[in-house]
Structures are given as C-alpha cells and as structure tokens.
Amino acid sequence: MISPKFFRSSTGEIPLPVFFPDATRAVVKLLDTKDLESTKTNGLLINTYHLYKELGLPFIKKLGGIRKFMGWDGALISDSGGFQVGSLIKKHGTRLGKVTDDGAMFRLDGKKILLTPELSIQIQMELGVDMVVVLDDFTDPLVPRQNAKESVNRTINWAHRSKIEFEKINRKSMRNSRRPYLLGIVQGGYYQDLRKHCIEELLKIGFDGLGYGGWPLKQNMTFDYESAKTISENTPSNYLLYGLGVGKPCEIVNLYKLGYTIFDCVLPTRDARHGRLYVYKADSIEEIDISKNDFYEFYYPTKSKHQDDFSPVSMACDCLTCKNYSRSYLRHLFKIKDATAGRLATIHNLRFYSILMEKLSLFNI
Ligand SMILES: [Zn+2]
Structure with missing residues (x-):
C-alpha cells in the first residue's frame, strides 16, 4: 500500500x-x-x-x-x-x-x-x-x-x-x-x-x-x-x-x-511571544542541513547584549521579519514590550517550521 x-x-x-x-x-x-x-x-x-x-x-x-x-x-x-x-x-x-x-x-x-x-x-x-x-x-x-x-x-x-x-x-x-x-x-x-x-x-x-x-x-x-x-x-x-x-x-x-x-x-508561536526564536545554522535556505543533529539554535533578543547587531534574525530565512528588520530593532521592540515584537517573532518562527516541512519533503529516508 x-x-x-x-x-x-x-x-x-x-x-x-x-x-x-x-x-x-x-x-x-x-x-x-x-x-x-x-x-x-x-x-x-x-x-x-x-x-x-x-x-x-x-x-x-x-x-x-x-x-x-x-x-x-x-x-x-x-x-x-x-x-x-x-x-x-x-x-x-x-x-x-x-x-x-x-x-x-x-x-x-x-x-x-x-x-x-x-x-x-x-x-x-x-x-x-x-x-x-x-x-x-x-x-x-x-x-x-x-x-x-x-x-x-x-x-x-x-x-x-x-x-x-x-x-x-x-x-x-x-x-x-x-x-x-x-x-x-x-x-x-x-x-x-x-x-x-x-x-x-x-x-x-x-x-x-x-x-x-x-x-x-x-x-x-x-x-x-x-x-x-x-x-x-x-x-x-x-x-x-x-x-x-x-x-x-x-x-x-x-x-x-x-x-x-x-x-x-504550540512551541513556535508560544516561544516567539516569549522571545525565543529558531535559527538554522546555515547562511542560506539552500545550505540548511537537517540531517545534522544540531541543525538549529535559538536567538533570544531580550538576552542579546548587542544593540548594534543590524543583521537579520537568520540568514537562512526569507520571512517578512528577516527581510525587513534587524536583530537590533527586534531587541528594541521586545525591550519596550511592544506587541509588534511578538508578531514579528511569530512570523519568523512559523516560517522556520514551514521551511522545515520543505526540507523534510526533500529528505531521503
Ligand atoms: Zn525569518
């Protein structure tokens, strides 16, 4: 079957x-x-x-x-x-x-x-x-x-x-x-x-x-x-x-x-609201390798000491957040507790999960 x-x-x-x-x-x-x-x-x-x-x-x-x-x-x-x-x-x-x-x-x-x-x-x-x-x-x-x-x-x-x-x-x-x-x-x-x-x-x-x-x-x-x-x-x-x-x-x-x-x-959305973002350990979507055990890490805007980090949350992501805003700006939004912080983080985490589905469909098992 x-x-x-x-x-x-x-x-x-x-x-x-x-x-x-x-x-x-x-x-x-x-x-x-x-x-x-x-x-x-x-x-x-x-x-x-x-x-x-x-x-x-x-x-x-x-x-x-x-x-x-x-x-x-x-x-x-x-x-x-x-x-x-x-x-x-x-x-x-x-x-x-x-x-x-x-x-x-x-x-x-x-x-x-x-x-x-x-x-x-x-x-x-x-x-x-x-x-x-x-x-x-x-x-x-x-x-x-x-x-x-x-x-x-x-x-x-x-x-x-x-x-x-x-x-x-x-x-x-x-x-x-x-x-x-x-x-x-x-x-x-x-x-x-x-x-x-x-x-x-x-x-x-x-x-x-x-x-x-x-x-x-x-x-x-x-x-x-x-x-x-x-x-x-x-x-x-x-x-x-x-x-x-x-x-x-x-x-x-x-x-x-x-x-x-x-x-x-609930993880990607709940984590996003609490300032925990999922980041692939790769420089582009093409380079993501989910066959590795540690293919991702977390980024915590609220714990970031780097106010002048103007890079996107993830290089291996094409979401609205990564395309338009920097880690520095996201850190600022979380710090002032603006609801936009949670929205942008949720958008990013959900794209992380949809990329994971795309990568799985190419995965040979
Ligand atoms: Zn993103």
Whole structure:
C-alpha cells in the first residue's frame, strides 16, 4: 500500500509533511491570516472544546464553516477536546470536571459542559474542517497500568461511537465523496501491548489515519519514540500518521523518519511571544542541513547584549521579519514590550517550521 503524499483539503491538496500551528480559538495569537500566508503556513489546528465554549453550537452552525469567519482558506484540523480531558480535567482532580463512559464533563465558570464523542464529531463537522479527530480519553504516561487500560478501553469505545456519528452525518449531508478525514487516537501510555491493542481495535473500526495520543514525553523529559514506533510499525502504510502536539524540530525530523507526516505544536508561536526564536545554522535556505543533529539554535533578543547587531534574525530565512528588520530593532521592540515584537517573532518562527516541512519533503529516508 502506498503512503499518502498529499493532505486533502476542501481548498486544495497540500503536500505532506505539513505542520499545523495552533489557532486554538480560531486565531494564531498576534497574527491575522494574511500574516500566516506570508509564512507559507498551509494549515491550522483549531480546538473543538474552546470554540464550542466561546461561540456555542447554534452560532457555529450559522457560520456554515469557520473558514470564512476567520478569513482562512488553507487546510484546517480540529482537535476533538481530548487534550483538554488531560489538561483541564485529569490534571486538576475532580475540581474542573470528570470523565465517565458517557463523555467528558467540564466544570468551568459555574457551567457544566458534557462533551460526548458524538457531540465532538457534530461540532467538528459544523466547523467544516478537513480532518475530524475522535474524542479520546487522554492517558497520562505515568498512570498505573490499570488506569492506562481503562483509558484505552474507553478510547476504543468512544472511537466506535464517533465513527457511527461521523457516518450518520455524512449520510445525511450526502457528502460522502467530499467527506473530511477521520482520525483515530492511540492511547496506552508507555505500555506497548496496550498501544498495540488500541491500534488493532481502531483498525477494525476503520479510520483515515491514526494519531499519537497522550503526553509524548517520558519522565526524564525525553521523547517517547518507542510508542511512536509501535504506532507506525503496526499501522498500514496507506494511513496518515499524525504526531499530535509534536513538537521540537528534531522530534519532527525523527518522527518523519518513522512515517509521520502531520504535526502540530504550540512551541513556535508560544516561544516567539516569549522571545525565543529558531535559527538554522546555515547562511542560506539552500545550505540548511537537517540531517545534522544540531541543525538549529535559538536567538533570544531580550538576552542579546548587542544593540548594534543590524543583521537579520537568520540568514537562512526569507520571512517578512528577516527581510525587513534587524536583530537590533527586534531587541528594541521586545525591550519596550511592544506587541509588534511578538508578531514579528511569530512570523519568523512559523516560517522556520514551514521551511522545515520543505526540507523534510526533500529528505531521503
Ligand atoms: Zn525569518
């Protein structure tokens, strides 16, 4: 079976690999969509839970797809709310909600929101995304085996319910030929036999791709490549493999070598706002060599002692920031805390990631 070379979007086909920056609430912080186009960003990741909470389903339905609302005509994926099961509910005991077999109950601002697998699919279909992600029961990698097993069983059960809902909506709207991708999520923490079991069951249900679920870092903060490998080795090659929340540039390169072609992460945008810029160790885009272990470094404008450094942030970048402004000016903007500093840094970091995708597509593995 042949691995997919393109990501099918309702606005056209996008070459793989592709990186989706986080536009959680339908915006990449500090940027508008024209800025995003200038960074050659092909796709965005929005969040089902947050958009449902902020906008409500009736308004989302009224929009007829969120693309027009946010002025975006690139690819779009929605995270199911599964990550919030981990980040909001499980991390805070029962204070912010609980997870039952029915779904995830969030308790926020005095309101209760029950996000069921079916509701998550309904919202995502109304958002009009290109890839719908099933709601999963996020497994913290440090939990005992019994808890990881329960999460896997619930994830499989929810995946099954999600598929039924997905097919029901597609049948109703008669758009089966132009339906979005449906992504299953593999849980199981560090327990490789649980990961394998989860994959086997998800393959029986049938999806267009599988995603690496759960927190990808081990206790010592190194990346859990073993689980990533278990997923890629046990998934048919015609499936899309998605490294959810991944990651650092070197992790992306390593996962690509394992067959992963879709990535998303808050790192480039969050780091930019905090004054951490990614710089290739090269004098031009052509000279970038991602096969080296240390192919990039960081530049911190706020820590720079050189007020008179009038060189661009990176010689190996063609972004709006590097073409028009110097390190000295960026340092000044960060120092006076002007919002433009974050905007210019975000534009640069996103172009760093889109260059990484371009380089990967040329990479022989
Ligand atoms: Zn740049």
